Amino acid sequence: VNQKFVWMAESPTVSGVSPREGLPGTKVTIRGENLGNSKGDVIGLTIGGVSCLSSLEYASAKKLVCLSGTAVGKCQIIVQTKSGGEGTCTVVFNGLVLERPPLLDPEAESDEWKDEAFAPLPFMKQEVKAAQIPIYARKVTDPLGASDKSSRKGALPFDQLAALFPNGGSSNIQAEDFNSIWYLIEVHRNTSFANVKSGLKNLRNEVELTELAPVEFIRNNLDAFLQCFDSLATVYTGLIQDESKSVGGSITDSAEQHLASCKKFADKMFSDVLTYKARADAMRNALTILQRYRFLFSLPRTIEVNIKKEDYDVVTNDYYRAKSLFSGTKVKVFTKVLEEVQKQVKTLRDDLKKKLHILPTTLDNQKNIIKYLMDLDYEEDAAWECICNMHQWLLKRLFNTKTDYQKGHIVSSSGDQTPLPHDEITPPARGHARTMSDLSFLSGTGSAGRDKANVRPPKDLDAESSPPRRILFIKEITSFLMERLPDFCKLNQAYYTGSLFQGVSSFDEKRQKESCGANRPKFELMILEIMETYIDMVNCSLYVNAYDQLPKGRKERLGDWVPFDDNLLEKCGAWLPQTIREIRKGVSSLLGLSLPSQVINLSQELAHNVRELCSDTLFIRASNDIKALPEREDWKVHAEEGGIITSLPVLFENLVVETLLSLKEVIVESLPGEPKINDTLLSQSLERFHDLLEDFTICIDTLAFNDKSEENSEGQRCSSVVMHVRANSVSSDDAEMASLPADQRLLMILSNLIYTKTVVVPRLFGFFTSHGYPYSKEMQSNVLTELDDLEKRIFDEYMQHKSQKLIECIQNGTSVGGFDWTTCPRPTGIRTYVREVIFDLVIVHAEVYSVSAGLVKKVLEQLVGVVATQMLKLGKSVKKFSLNGVFHFYVEVMVLQTKLNSFLTDQSKKDFQQALKTLGSIPYDEKLEDLISDFEKCTELQTRCFGVARPKV
Numbered sequence: 001v002n003q004k005f006v007w008m009a010e011s012p013t014v015s016g017v018s019p020r021e022g023l024p025g026t027k028v029t030i031r032g033e034n035l036g037n038s039k040g041d042v043i044g045l046t047i048g049g050v051s052c053l054s055s056l057e058y059a060s061a062k063k064l065v066c067l068s069g070t071a072v073g074k075c076q077i078i079v080q081t082k083s084g085g086e087g088t089c090t091v092v093f094n095g096l097v098l099e100r101p102p103l104l105d106p107e108a109e110s111d112e113w114k115d116e117a118f119a120p121l122p123f124m125k126q127e128v129k130a131a132q133i134p135i136y137a138r139k140v141t142d143p144l145g146a147s148d149k150s151s152r153k154g155a156l157p158f159d160q161l162a163a164l165f166p167n168g169g170s171s172n173i174q175a176e177d178f179n180s181i182w183y184l185i186e187v188h189r190n191t192s193f194a195n196v197k198s199g200l201k202n203l204r205n206e207v208e209l210t211e212l213a214p215v216e217f218i219r220n221n222l223d224a225f226l227q228c229f230d231s232l233a234t235v236y237t238g239l240i241q242d243e244s245k246s247v248g249g250s251i252t253d254s255a256e257q258h259l260a261s262c263k264k265f266a267d268k269m270f271s272d273v274l275t276y277k278a279r280a281d282a283m284r285n286a287l288t289i290l291q292r293y294r295f296l297f298s299l300p301r302t303i304e305v306n307i308k309k310e311d312y313d314v315v316t317n318d319y320y321r322a323k324s325l326f327s328g329t330k331v332k333v334f335t336k337v338l339e340e341v342q343k344q345v346k347t348l349r350d351d352l353k354k355k356l357h358i359l360p361t362t363l364d365n366q367k368n369i370i371k372y373l374m375d376l377d378y379e380e381d382a383a384w385e386c387i388c389n390m391h392q393w394l395l396k397r398l399f400n401t402k403t404d405y406q407k408g409h410i411v412s413s414s415g416d417q418t419p420l421p422h423d424e425i426t427p428p429a430r431g432h433a434r435t436m437s438d439l440s441f442l443s444g445t446g447s448a449g450r451d452k453a454n455v456r457p458p459k460d461l462d463a464e465s466s467p468p469r470r471i472l473f474i475k476e477i478t479s480f481l482m483e484r485l486p487d488f489c490k491l492n493q494a495y496y497t498g499s500l501f502q503g504v505s506s507f508d509e510k511r512q513k514e515s516c517g518a519n520r521p522k523f524e525l526m527i528l529e530i531m532e533t534y535i536d537m538v539n540c541s542l543y544v545n546a547y548d549q550l551p552k553g554r555k556e557r558l559g560d561w562v563p564f565d566d567n568l569l570e571k572c573g574a575w576l577p578q579t580i581r582e583i584r585k586g587v588s589s590l591l592g593l594s595l596p597s598q599v600i601n602l603s604q605e606l607a608h609n610v611r612e613l614c615s616d617t618l619f620i621r622a623s624n625d626i627k628a629l630p631e632r633e634d635w636k637v638h639a640e641e642g643g644i645i646t647s648l649p650v651l652f653e654n655l656v657v658e659t660l661l662s663l664k665e666v667i668v669e670s671l672p673g674e675p676k677i678n679d680t681l682l683s684q685s686l687e688r689f690h691d692l693l694e695d696f697t698i699c700i701d702t703l704a705f706n707d708k709s710e711e712n713s714e715g716q717r718c719s720s721v722v723m724h725v726r727a728n729s730v731s732s733d734d735a736e737m738a739s740l741p742a743d744q745r746l747l748m749i750l751s752n753l754i755y756t757k758t759v760v761v762p763r764l765f766g767f768f769t770s771h772g773y774p775y776s777k778e779m780q781s782n783v784l785t786e787l788d789d790l791e792k793r794i795f796d797e798y799m800q801h802k803s804q805k806l807i808e809c810i811q812n813g814t815s816v817g818g819f820d821w822t823t824c825p826r827p828t829g830i831r832t833y834v835r836e837v838i839f840d841l842v843i844v845h846a847e848v849y850s851v852s853a854g855l856v857k858k859v860l861e862q863l864v865g866v867v868a869t870q871m872l873k874l875g876k877s878v879k880k881f882s883l884n885g886v887f888h889f890y891v892e893v894m895v896l897q898t899k900l901n902s903f904l905t906d907q908s909k910k911d912f913q914q915a916l917k918t919l920g921s922i923p924y925d926e927k928l929e930d931l932i933s934d935f936e937k938c939t940e941l942q943t944r945c946f947g948v949a950r951p952k953v
Helices: 158-164 180-187 193-220 222-245 251-292 299-308 312-326 332-356 363-375 382-406 469-497 509-542 552-558 576-591 597-627 648-668 679-705 714-727 742-770 777-813 832-851 853-877 883-899 906-917 926-938
Strands: 013-018 027-033 042-047 057-060 063-067 073-081 092-095 637-640 643-646
Touching (some): 027 073, 042 063, 312 363, 382 469, 576 597, 576 648, 597 679, 742 777, 832 853, 853 883, 883 906, 883 926
Antiparallel strands (some): 073 092
């Protein structure tokens, strides 16, 4: 915007003048509106058609002061300015006639009026009474002598007085059109009749005194008249004497000749003086013109210099000034200078038009160039040309970017064909196994800081990965369009509202409204075409069949489309949330502009579709990652609350949390202008969350029942889990675990499942609801039921492995060495199979306790129950016991019952009692009791983990 000149849109208006009448040279104060921004802005000031510009004194845009000219009568006051043109007037100034023009030397200059109406002779007396001065020579105030300030209060305005006397008139007693009635109304409107009569009497006395003034004047100056008479008599006598002595004729004739000669010489000299004066005036006028319009003669050079400096504001102001002053001139020198200026301005217009078509550029720069072109009389619609050119440029850049990316060239927003830096979009490494300290953003973990449920977990960066081409393409066109399209819309808005043309001198508001009305539908089609092209490119990049589903016209406009060869789910899934975020932010920023409703609907539809796509992709990726967790299980363990687990539950939790955090921004949070996500998508997210939990259940099931790894030998058991845990409660990164036996693998899986059910699942549901997702108590109950069922199956499978060994030990141990219950010797010690059963249970206790202490009682109670059941079956299977056989069976049952007392259930106790009943009556033998006591003492250290206390028999 031009800051040096502010052009006024309204013409000057004169609404007041003081005084309302006066003689030529009267200092007149003019008041009104829009009387010029400065003295230089006022280019014309006339009173009654007579210019008063030379005496102008500029006070403000509402006040001017000047000297009145020679116009007579009712005079219009017209002010003309550069900024507002010729003005109007609502008042008149009454110009009075100068009765006695002053006698001035024609060669002398004077700035004041001299009153020479009465100048007494030098030899007359200077003290002249007022009555002796003629009326025409007096300064008349009130001939009646009856006026004062109060009598003039409420005087009628000059306009009303002029309306009362349409034939003219004046209250000036010295004017030729003096009207006594006008005088009385104006001067004595409030004077009483008695005072007027007294004034009339006073006026008559004045007239009488004036008539006696000549006689009184002669009487008072009689001596002077006698002296003049004597002087004339002396002159006459001398003249007679001179003539009598004269030889060449009458002295009068000679004097006449001399006077004629002097007059001729004086006339010649006066003529020369007038000639010189005319030449001087002409030269002075020429110098005045040169001085006044010197800017015009230097204007071509000034414009050339300012164009090189790109100071276009000064160029447009100088051009407008010259055009307003000399546009209609017929002076050849002015016309020639203006032609040269017009050539330079035409060249400048061409250069500015080229600059207007150079893109990219700033919106302010475009506005300034448009205003310069309009100030320089550009005949076309520069603003609309700029809008059309920008529309074509935006489309061209979109199509060029599409072509370059599909050919494998990456073009940055600045136009350089250089790859974008990979760190602009960095995907998270999915499924990284963080320790529980990394999961401190969740509540209920029992460690410091874990109650901060709203803290986003840190993401590991994959420095070697690079964004896929389709991701870079979407990012490029989105960032470009969202950076340039707002300027395009704002330029059109300024064009439509007219704010683009503020301060433009040649602005035609009516013509501009007509142009805007005709071009507005065209702009709506332009912005629609751009947004459709952008949306089609985004959809074709993200959806497989999007190109085939396009309408025919939009498909032809988009041209050939080569699908990207990178897999959206596998290669682009990690980058998709950040890409969708950029699309949504861009669309949200566009919705804040004044866009057609069709464009707004398309933008909102795009935002909704990409949110759904991102939700589907993230859940599918999470599901695939969870299903692949069995392949990542390395069986390295670390301690957590309640036992030992592998990295599997943490990997699962991380995957779900990362997915929910990514989806929170997509599903739960809506940007300004976006419609809120519907309930259907929220319910789908809840169902998919349940699917992720089911996928992990399948993962656990796969590890528990479909693992084909061979079991290790019996001697490796303690070294694989128990010994490892004893050595270090948390596995080291460089310690490789051997393949676990089936029973120990089941135990680790069972521990992972219990940790997932008791810790991970409640924490995930809490995280799910705390971040705005819908909560379903029924779903949580169903998930826990499914995990309980899986836990029971795995536990049963584990118990089957452990029970089988005990059963085999009992079955094989009772008959080892050809032992026969009817022919066996008296017992001297506890047989080996009993020892093996007890020590196997000790190993199981240590193994289970080291992994999950909460499972010890449940596992051992069932295993002790199996032992009790097998002992009962053994007692029932023996057809006949000898006395020594009875002693053997009694000692073995009592040792097992005593050592395993802490894990006896009601059923196992009953089974042991039933086993003893199969022996019938048992005679008391103190040696047998000693055997039992000795065995108890020998194995006290090994079985201390059972915490036994010998039951009463």
